[in-house]
Amino acid sequence: MSEIEKRRGFHYGFLIVACCCVFSATSVSLAFGCAGVFYTPVSEAIGVSRGVFVISFTCMSLTAGIGVKIMTPFVEKYSLKLAVIILLLLQSVCYFAQSQFTQVWMFYITGALLGIVVSLTQSIVATVAINRWFKTSTAFFIGFSSSMAGVSGVIINPIAGKVMETYGWRAGYIMYGAIILILAVPFAVFVFKDFPADKGLEPYSGRNKNNENKKDENIKQSDISIEYKDAVRSKAFFAAMGTISCFVCTCCFVPYVASYASSLGMSLTFAATLAGMAQIGSLIGKNTIGLAADKNPIFLVTLGPLVPLLGLLILLISGGRSVPLLVIGIILVGSIYAASTVGSPLVVIEVFGMKNFMKIYGSICVFTSLAGAAISPLMGMVVDLCGGSFTLILAICAAMCILSIILGLYAFKEGKKMKAAAAKIEYSELSEKIF
Structure with a gap:
């Protein structure tokens, strides 16, 4: 740790926690807590029942399970940071694409892709990153960052509902894509780091x-x-x-x-x-x-x-x-x-x-x-x-x-x-x- 950081009591690990909070508040919240607002308007617009449309969520749940298996070799060969950047960009593209969809099977495909995205952003990124950057209070920071999905859901859901009420459900998906691109991706690119050594630091271990x-x-x-x-x-x-x-x-x-x-x-x-x-x-x-x-x-x-x-x-x-x-x-x-x-x-x-x-x-x-x-x-x-x-x-x-x-x-x-x-x-x- 640098002398300045020692004096100020600041450790870059807290910015890693901030990144995990942002990923949870955007990627995870939009995929899970804020997805339900689309069920009725989209199913009615494309002429299918809600049950048929919700299969896209089932596709996401299934691929989320195998997503970790798919992404583990990639993370080991390259880096967690690169994996996060690619997956967040993929999530943004999926939402922009969904704003143009006209058939239910199209949502099934993007649902499967979103499952791979959230397989990492839901819990793996925070768990791995925080355990790398901290030697103390790891469970608290993981829980705190994960809880941000619920906090953002309270904020995003009514805003999305208003946007869809005014401009239609397609605008809602565009809004979701923009949230990922404008908020989550910059944190992944410019702030998130794989290891403390990337900043010349040791993992944070507290002051006691x-x-x-x-x-x-x-x-x-x-x-x-x-x-x-x-x-x-x-x-x-x-x-x-x-x-x-x-x-x-x-x-x-x-x-x-x-x-x-x-x-x-x-x-x-x-x-x-x-x-x-x-x-x-x-x-x-x-x-x-x-x-x-x-x-x-x-x-x-x-x-x-x-x-x-x-x-x-x-x-x-x-x-x-x-x-x-x-x-x-x-x-x-x-x-x-x-x-x-x-x-x-x-x-x-x-x-x-x-x-x-x-x-x-x-x-x-x-x-x-x-x-x-x-x-x-x-x-x-x-x-x-x-x-x-x-x-x-x-x-x-x-x-x-x-x-x-x-x-x-x-x-x-x-x-x-x-x-x-x-x-x-x-x-x-x-x-x-x-x-």
């Missing part, structure tokens, strides 16, 4: 000198990584995959919140408001789980699913008869997004280490994306079979939260064993070289 030895010890533990071939054949891998799958599948209930409220006889206005409450839960949860995980990573697989489990139990026990309990329950359930988007990659890092994170996480995402894509429509079918009641769905989601805790704790236990064995091997090899 009293805890320096303790931090160094923790850093050494976190530096132990499991080789990819060993990881994917381990019990810890399948336990971690099960944990993350439970997170993803439980998340599939959140888009049904408005329908759930309607099934209880609530007005459409209240149903929409309740859906917004879930996003508030997500926003609070992402920051909370980050802070908690920095204290002890075990909170990723305990507190992460335990909070939404409490919300689901409140909904099941109250039966939706109490509006205050309904609101509290939905806010708590919304925090499952924190466990999924923030917790999932951090679970993989905690269990297997950082070295082969993208390869291991990519393999897990292939399965979890398929599970999520299958569970979402299945939930709708189950509700229909139950005569519009969500009771069984709530019970299944609660069971998934409990299962995720059990599998998560087991994954952590097995991961510690693997890291201990790996550390012994490294020590033995080092001893042989010395003696």
Whole structure:
């Protein structure tokens, strides 16, 4: 670190966090939180049902799972920065192209391409970059940057609605393309850096000198990584995959919140408001789980699913008869997004280490994306079979939260064993070289 930076207490790593916030507030927010405003006007304009048009979102979800596998070799050969620039430009082009589309199959193609984009921008970029630039408070910064998607969604959604109301849905897509091009791309090109060494710096490690030895010890533990071939054949891998799958599948209930409220006889206005409450839960949860995980990573697989489990139990026990309990329950359930988007990659890092994170996480995402894509429509079918009641769905989601805790704790236990064995091997090899 330069003398000026030491005096001012500034570290370039905080600009990396700012970049991650921008990527989340633009790329992720537009692809997920701000996509729903197009469903009705576009489907009506091109003459298809909303269900047929929403398949484009399913295409995005599916390719998001394989996107990490596709992009990992590219990032390893070139750089994360170049990958981010290319993907953001691709996202901008997709939105500009969508403003000219006339057939639904065209949206399916761009949906698949957008899936590859968000496979990195949703959680990989922040997770990898922040772990490179910081030795402390990594989970908090990852959670904070991820939460910006919800904050920007509150701002962008009404603006997009007004633009579309005044100029049409095609103008809305042009606006989205411009947001990526004007805001996200410049940050990727001019501010984002791959490693602290690119700026002649060391990773930021905080200022608490009293805890320096303790931090160094923790850093050494976190530096132990499991080789990819060993990881994917381990019990810890399948336990971690099960944990993350439970997170993803439980998340599939959140888009049904408005329908759930309607099934209880609530007005459409209240149903929409309740859906917004879930996003508030997500926003609070992402920051909370980050802070908690920095204290002890075990909170990723305990507190992460335990909070939404409490919300689901409140909904099941109250039966939706109490509006205050309904609101509290939905806010708590919304925090499952924190466990999924923030917790999932951090679970993989905690269990297997950082070295082969993208390869291991990519393999897990292939399965979890398929599970999520299958569970979402299945939930709708189950509700229909139950005569519009969500009771069984709530019970299944609660069971998934409990299962995720059990599998998560087991994954952590097995991961510690693997890291201990790996550390012994490294020590033995080092001893042989010395003696």
